[in-house]
Amino acid sequence: MKDDRFLKKAHDLMPVLYETTVRPVSGMPGKDRLMRDGDGFTLDFGSHFVGYLTLALDVKRPGDDAADAPLAVEFRFFENLRENTDEPYTGGMSRSWFQNASVLIDDPYAPIELHRRYSFRYVKIRFPSNTSYSVVYKDCFVRAVTSADMTKVAPLPENTDPLLVKLDKVSLLTLRDCMQQVFEDGPKRDRRLWLGDLYLQAKTNYYTFKNNGLVLRCLYLFAGLPHDDGLLSSAVFHEPVLKNQSWVLHDYALLFVGALADYYRATGDIGVLKELWPAAYRQTELAYKSFEQCGRSANVDLFFIDWCPSLDKSCAALGMILAMFKEALYLADTVGTAWEQASLEERIKDVSSALLDMYSPDIRLFRGASGQLSAHSQMWAALAGVLGPREQKEMMKAALKAELVSPVAPYAMHYFVEALILSGLKDEAFALLKSYWGGMLDRGYDCFPEVFVPGDPEASPYGSPAMNSFCHAWSCTPSYFIRKYMLRTGPG
């Protein structure tokens, strides 16, 4: 199913890409180093960039002869040197995501322009062939691209905690490199517009780059490509073909409600709200239908929640449904019909009641249906505001002390931090933010990665850390927390 009106609007909102030329800061071989037959070098661009690489070489051959054979050049692009491994990859994700290029060049005197876009800080370059001539390094640069405008970001006050300054800087860089023609999840892989990622990217964007047109473009893309029943897709391919993804995730679909509410709060654009409200409302209807069909519980198979295979999602999913139903009610009060408002109120009661059944007042914690205690259950219950404020604060305090299944993705950790803040535990929230995201800095990350487990730093949902995305949109929210809750700057 396609809604061409929305897709046309999305197309018209195609962003300008800002281009910057960046040269490596180290690793360049000396102008007198002759290379061939397996020689090579690794360039470090000093920071993470997304863009197009050009390499220029000179040719040296004894007797001043011309190059007499093609030149073979191998490139390997790394966001993080953890990718610099020769271990065979056996994971399920396609090997074609590894950022390698192997080219044969007929004219080694001409600059070599690679046509694909790469996401990297390092590039390892090798000349594998036994040519009768050698090459020497002349120049290399990347034409870096982003739809984020760095000049829009307000500087932090001079007295800001240096660790927060650093976390903010890396968050901005992470978000900048994920902002392309859409909000990509990761510019290395899979370069796709996911609703879960968009939700957090948009939140951070309102406090930083303020590219609201890009958020709107992405909302239109989702609204323009629903499944046949009106459920919004978990992700949209905007290239190579504009298409939705068949993978159904109710939590992602529901985040459209939250993303629309955030957009409205940031822009006050009532026209857009009226236009997209029916799509948002439809997500609540479908989630409620599924809730009813599953005996007043969540169909956990349709919820992502986190990259955490052992997680019992039953409670977190209900909290998530409830939180988004409440966002829907906020929107319904502005543009919905009386009947929609009434339905939502009714459904909020039903889901609240099911969620409260999972609360164990004795330990002041929520349990999954299996009895499992997880951070995920507590944070979504808190974000849903199902308990009274005082009880919620006690619950989150208990959560901080208890032995819980922990967040694996920074995406999940975001909600835990936000839950702490909304429960009146701002100091604890910022302490956690500093220790968790700061732990990534300690491990030398230039950008915030897709997955970070402090006790298992090489964790990978893909069978190899080399396949991880080391610049991942959903990990960029420290800037949002710092600017929203420390500086108390407004969005927009």
Added chain:
Amino acid sequence: MKDDRFLKKAHDLMPVLYETTVRPVSGMPGKDRLMRDGDGFTLDFGSHFVGYLTLALDVKRPGDDAADAPLAVEFRFFENLRENTDEPYTGGMSRSWFQNASVLIDDPYAPIELHRRYSFRYVKIRFPSNTSYSVVYKDCFVRAVTSADMTKVAPLPENTDPLLVKLDKVSLLTLRDCMQQVFEDGPKRDRRLWLGDLYLQAKTNYYTFKNNGLVLRCLYLFAGLPHDDGLLSSAVFHEPVLKNQSWVLHDYALLFVGALADYYRATGDIGVLKELWPAAYRQTELAYKSFEQCGRSANVDLFFIDWCPSLDKSCAALGMILAMFKEALYLADTVGTAWEQASLEERIKDVSSALLDMYSPDIRLFRGASGQLSAHSQMWAALAGVLGPREQKEMMKAALKAELVSPVAPYAMHYFVEALILSGLKDEAFALLKSYWGGMLDRGYDCFPEVFVPGDPEASPYGSPAMNSFCHAWSCTPSYFIRKYMLRTGPG
């Protein structure tokens, strides 16, 4: 040293490249064959072509989802299936000549156009990655290019010996694919303008494609890029940079004289002859100077003669010098000064005398300085016409019967066949032509290769038959012999 007037004229003679779209005749997978994870196929284009490949695929993914990862495609181009080997290559020639391409495609729905020019009949295509989608074959074609115009070639008479018809056809195809912006030695490798190859290509061209402008362009390129002493280069790089090659070969330099004489005979263009005569004459001066410096013998280190490491080149080199001095005298009689004519007459006497010293009248054969008996010594002595006609015929008859070091390259075999014809042994010449070049057809060659030794069919000067050039200009002369000596058609 550069002569920009000649280089400008060469540039102005840049040929038109004729383009033809060709599709494979077999090997195409069915439209329902799903491929990924190492699957692939080998296309056969039915005949040898030089050009640019495009591959078009369709994407199939369960659930009608879009392709969700880049597509890795590996191409291996083969002129001959002997190249389809996984044996590691350890020869000295650069591995970068192997016609491989390994690409990662962001848009697997779009036709994949490879930008390099390939020389091939077969292309092996493989999809190495474990993508979650499969591809199916849609289309593949090559945009074949050549500066040869097939419509210029006169058909052979209907009663022509079928083997000669076949040899002519394969010769034409071989020459066609070597005719690009210059007469290349081989379109797979090394795509260079060599004087020895040009000499034979031009001879064949006058009787077939009649692209005399291309011959002239190549003569200008050599005349425009001499070494500092005026010696012409053995080869010219016309790309990636226009430059001569430092490798000095006196026999190749002398063939400029023969090539100019042939051009004049074919075109009667006295203007070009006057313009290029000084460069041609200079080659005879330098060869004579070297002959004197070496005690009235040839400096064999500066002669190629054949790809035959055990060959004693001393006699063949003298015959070659003499043959080209006689061509020079023919030109001097038309455009040279009286002094040049007289010098050449004198020098012809000197070289003849040195060459005759190597003749053994008892066995009616020429011997190299080491005493070695080779086909090469006899053929160049015959082409030089150093004996009387009757004695020369007896010498070549003896050569046919004797145990001699044999030609390795068809380039050398050409001179042996021509020597037989010029010695009144046309039947023997054509019998040899049929058995030698016919032997290549028997071994399934589509084009005539760079090297062919009947008793050692996998011979390679490069340490591996996979590195051989299977479509090589200097092997195209059967068409010349058939059309000049059987049909007695004139050139031009």
